[in-house]
Amino acid sequence: MIADPIVEFSLFSFRYESRKEATLEDISLTIKSGEKILIAGPSGSGKTTIGNCLNGLIPHSFKGVGSGRLKVAGFEPASTDLHELSKSVGTVLQDTDGQFVGLSVGEDIAFALENDARPRDEMHTAVSRAASLVEMGEYLNRSPFALSGGQKQRVSLAGILIDDVDLLLFDEPLANLDPATGKLAIELIDQLHRETGKTIIIIEHRLEDVLHRPIDRIILIDRGKVIADESPDSMLTDGTLATHGIREPLYLSALRLAGGSLRVEDHPASLDSLDLDRHRDNLVSWFDSRPMVAERPHQPKLLTVKGISYSYDGELTTLDKVGFSIESGERISLLGENGAGKSTLAKIIMGLIKPDEGNLSWSGNVITGENISERSRKIGFVMQNPNHMISQHLIRDEVAFGPRLRGVCEADVTERVESTLRTCGLYPFRNWPISALSYGQKKRVTIAAILIMEPQLLIMDEPTAGQDYFHYTEFMEFITKLNRESGLTILLVTHDLHLALEYTERSLVLSHGYLIADDSVPKIFADSELLTRASLKPTSLYGLARKLNIEAVDEFIAHFISSEGAVRSG
Amino acid sequence: MDKSKITFGLSYIETGSPLHRLSGFTKLVLFLWWITLILTTFDLRVLTGFFIVGIVLLSLAQIPFKVYRPFVFFMVYIVTLNTLFIYLFAPLQGPEFIGSHTELFIFTKRYVVTLETLVYLAVIAVKFLAIFPMALLFVFSTHPTEFAASLNKIKVPYPIAYAVSLTLRYLPEITKDFVNILHAQQARGVDISRNVSLRKRIRNIASILFPLILSSLEKADVITNAMTLRGFGKGHSRTWYNARPMAIGDWVVLAAMAVWTVPHFIIRASIDGLFWYPF
Numbered sequence: 120m121i122a123d124p125i126v127e128f129s130l131f132s133f134r135y136e137s138r139k140e141a142t143l144e145d146i147s148l149t150i151k152s153g154e155k156i157l158i159a160g161p162s163g164s165g166k167t168t169i170g171n172c173l174n175g176l177i178p179h180s181f182k183g184v185g186s187g188r189l190k191v192a193g194f195e196p197a198s199t200d201l202h203e204l205s206k207s208v209g210t211v212l213q214d215t216d217g218q219f220v221g222l223s224v225g226e227d228i229a230f231a232l233e234n235d236a237r238p239r240d241e242m243h244t245a246v247s248r249a250a251s252l253v254e255m256g257e258y259l260n261r262s263p264f265a266l267s268g269g270q271k272q273r274v275s276l277a278g279i280l281i282d283d284v285d286l287l288l289f290d291e292p293l294a295n296l297d298p299a300t301g302k303l304a305i306e307l308i309d310q311l312h313r314e315t316g317k318t319i320i321i322i323e324h325r326l327e328d329v330l331h332r333p334i335d336r337i338i339l340i341d342r343g344k345v346i347a348d349e350s351p352d353s354m355l356t357d358g359t360l361a362t363h364g365i366r367e368p369l370y371l372s373a374l375r376l377a378g379g380s381l382r383v384e385d386h387p388a389s390l391d392s393l394d395l396d397r398h399r400d401n402l403v404s405w406f407d408s409r410p411m412v413a414e415r416p417h418q419p420k421l422l423t424v425k426g427i428s429y430s431y432d433g434e435l436t437t438l439d440k441v442g443f444s445i446e447s448g449e450r451i452s453l454l455g456e457n458g459a460g461k462s463t464l465a466k467i468i469m470g471l472i473k474p475d476e477g478n479l480s481w482s483g484n485v486i487t488g489e490n491i492s493e494r495s496r497k498i499g500f501v502m503q504n505p506n507h508m509i510s511q512h513l514i515r516d517e518v519a520f521g522p523r524l525r526g527v528c529e530a531d532v533t534e535r536v537e538s539t540l541r542t543c544g545l546y547p548f549r550n551w552p553i554s555a556l557s558y559g560q561k562k563r564v565t566i567a568a569i570l571i572m573e574p575q576l577l578i579m580d581e582p583t584a585g586q587d588y589f590h591y592t593e594f595m596e597f598i599t600k601l602n603r604e605s606g607l608t609i610l611l612v613t614h615d616l617h618l619a620l621e622y623t624e625r626s627l628v629l630s631h632g633y634l635i636a637d638d639s640v641p642k643i644f645a646d647s648e649l650l651t652r653a654s655l656k657p658t659s660l661y662g663l664a665r666k667l668n669i670e671a672v673d674e675f676i677a678h679f680i681s682s683e684g685a686v687r688s689g
Numbered sequence: 690m691d692k693s694k695i696t697f698g699l700s701y702i703e704t705g706s707p708l709h710r711l712s713g714f715t716k717l718v719l720f721l722w723w724i725t726l727i728l729t730t731f732d733l734r735v736l737t738g739f740f741i742v743g744i745v746l747l748s749l750a751q752i753p754f755k756v757y758r759p760f761v762f763f764m765v766y767i768v769t770l771n772t773l774f775i776y777l778f779a780p781l782q783g784p785e786f787i788g789s790h791t792e793l794f795i796f797t798k799r800y801v802v803t804l805e806t807l808v809y810l811a812v813i814a815v816k817f818l819a820i821f822p823m824a825l826l827f828v829f830s831t832h833p834t835e836f837a838a839s840l841n842k843i844k845v846p847y848p849i850a851y852a853v854s855l856t857l858r859y860l861p862e863i864t865k866d867f868v869n870i871l872h873a874q875q876a877r878g879v880d881i882s883r884n885v886s887l888r889k890r891i892r893n894i895a896s897i898l899f900p901l902i903l904s905s906l907e908k909a910d911v912i913t914n915a916m917t918l919r920g921f922g923k924g925h926s927r928t929w930y931n932a933r934p935m936a937i938g939d940w941v942v943l944a945a946m947a948v949w950t951v952p953h954f955i956i957r958a959s960i961d962g963l964f965w966y967p968f
């Protein structure tokens with residue numbers, strides 16, 4: 120079948136007005152009508168800029184200098200009215216809250232039609248049709264505050280489908296979703312693609328999750344250039360992805376660790392399509408050669424949480440009799456879907472809210488009554504969004520903020536700031552304004568601003584949010600080093616299973632306010648029933664072990680973690 | 690996500706009552722008409738009539754009393770205080786306006802209570818009290834976007850009308866951000882309680898407002914882009930998904946308003962001076 124091209128970039132370059140260097144350089148690529156494409160690349164690679172060129176935000180909302188040629192759905196975006204272009208290109212943005220402008224589901228779906236001044240009856244018919252396409256037909260009167268992130272995303276999608284666009288553009292659709300919801304989103308996109316035949320472009324760096332359903336081509340972008348433009352099978356056979364900061368699927372990492380090499384005929388794009396025959400013996404002997412792992416010696420208990428319950432409104436229970444303890448020097452992940460109570464528990468540990476029941480103790484002393492300021496001397500808390508933490512203009516001042524508030528004398532402050540900035544690799548930037556930093560660098564600054572207060576326990580809330588594999592690996596390796604060298608205890612609050620697998624030894628799993636598991640990471644990741652119950656999803660290592668008929672899935676996962684960790688830290 | 694402990698007491702509540710089924714336009718016109726007529730009369734009979742009708746309408750809206758009980762107390766408090774102070778500042782305002790002087794009793798030489806004073810103060814108090822039930826009714830029974838739609842219908846430009854509904858949409862989000870930022874800063878030792886000096890407290894509050902403003906501006910950018918991509922601001926007019934079409938009930942209410950307007954102004958004109966005073 121020869122389809123018409125719907126997107127054509129030829130030698131296209133673009134530079135934002137505020138930047139010195141071009142964000143896109145000599146991009147040439149063609150996307151045919153009806154294709155399903157993944158645009159992958161690390162943060163700052165220019166992949167979002169490509170999206171903004173397609174939907175016309177560049178040059179209509181973001182000003183800059185462009186050259187070369189771009190045609191989208193028969194239009195040249197630069198000389199086309201944005202409104203007209205939006206009838207052909209529909210965009211689902213990453214921020215599920217920011218794009219939900221209506222006060223009810225129905226109203227938000229109707230937004231584009233309202234702006235077209237269509238009559239009311241026509242809107243109501245069209246809205247119920249679009250809502251049922253994304254299975255939100257029963258929620259038309261719901262307010263956005265009563266919806267989950269996944270549901271808000273579906274509403275946004277319906278709001279675009281209502282215009283019968285030709286091209287659907289998804290900008291990091293997985294960024295704000297927990298694993299189970301993300302999987303459903305990918306399935307829904309695939310179903311739409313099959314049923315409507317519309318062209319689909321997904322911009323995302325979580326490769327394995329997108330490949331849960333077939334993709335026609337992957338376009339790899341880095342530093343503003345097209346690095347590769349191939350089928351998933353051929354893209355996954357060489358190591359191109361990893362060198363450009365994209366995490367390859369875990370089952371392929373395992374295959375490589377076992378010494379195997381991939382060919383296109385192996386169909387590596389998904390675990391289901393992967394032909395294991397050539398690799399089976401390799402993997403099994405790799406697994407059989409695993410060394411005996413010594414149990415981690417027990418350390419004194421640092422934090423003990425006993426029978427904590429909490430309710431925001433006195434009716435719905437957010438946490439129900441949660442109890443566990445953390446040993447000094449441990450690396451722990453607190454897992455659970457959005458709304459499971461993870462953040463609430465973290466806030467209780469920090470002393471930001473008081474539990475209704477239960478108590479906390481620190482090295483054996485009860486600290487339930489201690490206020491935030493006393494707790495913050497022991498426990499550091501790095502929030503998900505660095506922009507919520509940064510309050511100073513210069514990096515130096517931001518890092519010095521905590522000690523200054525504590526009344527540390529200025530000479531000591533300077534010394535501590537400099538040594539902290541050195542450990543965090545930020546020393547060369549110390550006199551920079553924070554506004555000049557990228558999101559990832561800002562994150563680093565907030566970590567430095569907490570580490571300077573020398574906490575014994577560091578809690579990080581969703582550290583990978585808005586971070587690609589390359590950038591989070593960088594700062595997580597650094598945190599791991601602190602853990603190894605100075606015994607910093609780490610608690611990661613997350614729904615990112617890759618992160619938990621790579622950087623923690625033990626997991627606590629919360630579901631609907633109950634602590635449903637507290638065990639070693641390999642044991643938890645080998646329990647697919649448990650993960651499903653918590654709206655997380657088993658990783659592909661589980662599936663691989665099953666395909667290999669390996670019974671001791673937990674040991675398979677453990678062997679993978681230790682082998683991979685050894686490779687990663689060089 | 691988290692259910693915030695902060696809730697907004699004054700907002701739309703769906704009860705499905707006949708008043709909820711009226712179009713937002715009718716309710717807006719009714720509200721404006723109600724205020725105009727009350728402000729143009731000083732007739733205690735008419736005002737009491739409005740007050741009673743207002744109470745009846747409010748009860749027809751089936752809003753549970755406990756929802757607006759705090760506002761009732763607040764209103765009674767304000768009206769009492771207001772009336773008391775009008776008397777304290779100008780004890781003889783009533784006789785002056787009405788033009789007669791019927792002394793009832795005397796506190797001091799300055800503070801004399803006359804029948805005219807009582808009528809005058811009653812008019813002031815009932816004026817406030819008569820507007821109150823209609824204001825509550827309007828707020829509780831008009832969906833914010835329907836309100837925006839009806840503002841647009843009375844010729845307020847739609848970007849301004851839409852801003853009303855956007856504010857209500859994003860206020861809770863900004864509150865959530867504020868709580869997050871407050872927590873982040875408190876966890877670093879920022880103290881905004883009374884334990885620190887006022888100067889320090891102000892400086893500490895600034896360290897919360899700065900990130901809040903930045904993150905709100907960021908959010909505004911995202912919202913603007915999302916709205917532009919879906920064609921907002923393009924045409925000269927827009928329609929409203931939530932606008933209720935005019936039904937028989939609406940025409941009945943509008944007709945009732947028109948019918949009452951005529952006698953209202955006849956009564957108003959038939960009185961010598963401003964006040965109705967039978968004695």
